[in-house]
Amino acid sequence: AVVSTQSTGxxxxxxxxxxxxATFFGKSPAQVKxxxxxxxxxxxxxxxxxxxxxxxxxxxxxxxxRSDIERWNINKEKDCRALFSSLSAAHTDYYTNSIAxxxxxxxxxxxx
Numbered sequence: 001a002v003v004s005t006q007s008t009g010x011x012x013x014x015x016x017x018x019x020x021x022a023t024f025f026g027k028s029p030a031q032v033k034x035x036x037x038x039x040x041x042x043x044x045x046x047x048x049x050x051x052x053x054x055x056x057x058x059x060x061x062x063x064x065x066r067s068d069i070e071r072w073n074i075n076k077e078k079d080c081r082a083l084f085s086s087l088s089a090a091h092t093d094y095y096t097n098s099i100a101x102x103x104x105x106x107x108x109x110x111x112x
Contacts, residue, residue, distance in 0.1 A: 027035075
């Protein structure tokens with residue numbers, strides 16, 4: 001957008017003064033042309049500043065997203081460790097109980 005505005009400004013500077021709506025209200029073509037150039041230069045400055053601000057906001061947002069992803073990965077790793085630890089404890093309890101039941105069955109069979 002800035003490039004096309006700059007080229008428009010360059011075209012206005014190079015062009016000859018022509019008829020415009022403002023010339024019907026008593027403004028000279030040269031004055032209208034200089035006002036257009038001035039407005040375009042202000043627009044270019046404004047858009048450049050807005051572009052820089054947007055770039056700064058992008059850097060801040062990117063850093064925030066990066067830190068969120070890093071924190072999520074750390075939490076994911078902790079959660080997975082806790083989940084697998086819990087799962088292994090449950091399996092250990094299951095097999096310990098299973099061995100106890102089989103041992104009771106063996107003892108029962110031996111008594112008979």
